[in-house]
Amino acid sequence: MSFGARVEIRLDALKHNFEVLQGTVPGSRVMVAVKANAYGHGLVTVSRALAHHADAFAVARLSEALRLREAGIEKTIVLLGGVTNRDELALAVTHCCALVIHSEYQVALLEATKTVPVYVWLKIDTGMNRLGVAVEDANGLISRLRQIGCDRNLGLMTHFANADDVSDPTSKQQLQRFLELADHFDGDVSVANSAALLGWQALLNAPGMWHHTGETWIRPGLSLYGVSPLVGKTAADLNLRPVMQFESTLIAVKPVRQGDRVGYGGHWLAQHDSVLGIVAAGYGDGYSRCLPAATPLLVNGRRVPLAGVISMDLCAVDLGPNARDAVGDPVTLWGESLPVEEIAQCAATTAYPLLCGVTDREGRLS
Numbered sequence: 001m002s003f004g005a006r007v008e009i010r011l012d013a014l015k016h017n018f019e020v021l022q023g024t025v026p027g028s029r030v031m032v033a034v035k036a037n038a039y040g041h042g043l044v045t046v047s048r049a050l051a052h053h054a055d056a057f058a059v060a061r062l063s064e065a066l067r068l069r070e071a072g073i074e075k076t077i078v079l080l081g082g083v084t085n086r087d088e089l090a091l092a093v094t095h096c097c098a099l100v101i102h103s104e105y106q107v108a109l110l111e112a113t114k115t116v117p118v119y120v121w122l123k124i125d126t127g128m129n130r131l132g133v134a135v136e137d138a139n140g141l142i143s144r145l146r147q148i149g150c151d152r153n154l155g156l157m158t159h160f161a162n163a164d165d166v167s168d169p170t171s172k173q174q175l176q177r178f179l180e181l182a183d184h185f186d187g188d189v190s191v192a193n194s195a196a197l198l199g200w201q202a203l204l205n206a207p208g209m210w211h212h213t214g215e216t217w218i219r220p221g222l223s224l225y226g227v228s229p230l231v232g233k234t235a236a237d238l239n240l241r242p243v244m245q246f247e248s249t250l251i252a253v254k255p256v257r258q259g260d261r262v263g264y265g266g267h268w269l270a271q272h273d274s275v276l277g278i279v280a281a282g283y284g285d286g287y288s289r290c291l292p293a294a295t296p297l298l299v300n301g302r303r304v305p306l307a308g309v310i311s312m313d314l315c316a317v318d319l320g321p322n323a324r325d326a327v328g329d330p331v332t333l334w335g336e337s338l339p340v341e342e343i344a345q346c347a348a349t350t351a352y353p354l355l356c357g358v359t360d361r362e363g364r365l366s
């Protein structure tokens with residue numbers, strides 16, 4: 001076994017989380033978000049594990065879809081950003097990708113090339129002001145798409161900006177705007193990412209909420225990987241289990257004297273005599289340099305604080321004056337017993353960029 005930082009992916013936890021999420025909107029179809037290397041968990045590893053569970057996989061880039069097809073994944077793959085030109089469109093169609101259409105130019109592209117993709121999701125901007133067509137423009141675009149032959153294979157989707165905050169009324173307003181269209185829609189609809197599923201479950205399941213004639217699709221990403229998308233709720237509160245175990249090893253242990261400085265820039269000053277552990281994990285592995293001193297790690301299952309600035313391949317921890325830890329002992333950067341949500345808080349960020357940043361230097365994820 002290598003002593004370097006490595007990622008263990010718990011597929012039983014992944015499948016458990018899938019079932020929990022599928023249960024949030026009973027009867028729904030599940031589009032599993034595996035973009036950005038499945039949030040650092042391994043695009044192919046995760047997709048193969050859920051190949052029989054998921055109804056579709058969602059990616060951000062055509063290159064991700066092509067990697068999935070090369071790996072033998074046959075399920076529908078949704079390109080969340082659609083395509084931007086004829087070459088991409090041709091490849092996407094050859095590889096049977098479903099396309100999100102978020103702008104008029106993409107409808108024009110289908111018209112000009114007389115292309116009918118296996119499936120088209122028309123994305124409606126209900127207030128996030130990122131991708132999506134205006135509610136007022138949607139019906140015109142739906143007619144154009146129907147004219148070129150998109151009929152049963154046309155769905156409507158939208159995306160919430162603030163679903164992680166259950167006290168923020170914006171999500172309800174976005175849903176209301178979406179329903180103006182969806183209520184009269186003859187086809188499938190999709191609104192909910194992780195935060196919407198777990199924070200707005202009651203609203204999504206309210207009796208009489210939906211009047212479209214097709215399926216309701218959910219689009220979990222973060223929660224599937226066992227991470228809470230909600231402010232103030234842990235994964236355990238939501239019955240989710242962490243999928244990624246980010247581990248390394250102590251490769252040096254040494255005394256440090258009061259007043260000694262540690263690491264690049266000498267930013268960390270020993271307040272008392274202690275024992276330092278040097279861990280084989282750094283930002284080259286995805287252990288973000290944004291994490292400040294005192295960020296917790298587990299050494300032999302015991303919480304210890306980060307000492308000094310994280311370097312490319314290494315970081316230091318303060319093991320405490322009475323430490324008995326030794327070279328070769330296990331270190332957990334995040335995972336079970338040390339939620340990545342908590343680590344993210346230390347750097348005033350979210351779990352998303354930390355997970356996506358894992359580089360898999362040891363090559364275990366594909």
Ligand SMILES: *Cc1c(COP(=O)(O)O)cnc(C)c1O
Nearest residue numbers: 033080159193194219220221222
């Ligand atoms: C990434 C993404 C998701 C999944 O979001 P999570 O917050 O990770 O659950 C859902 N829908 C769209 C459009 C996305 O881009």
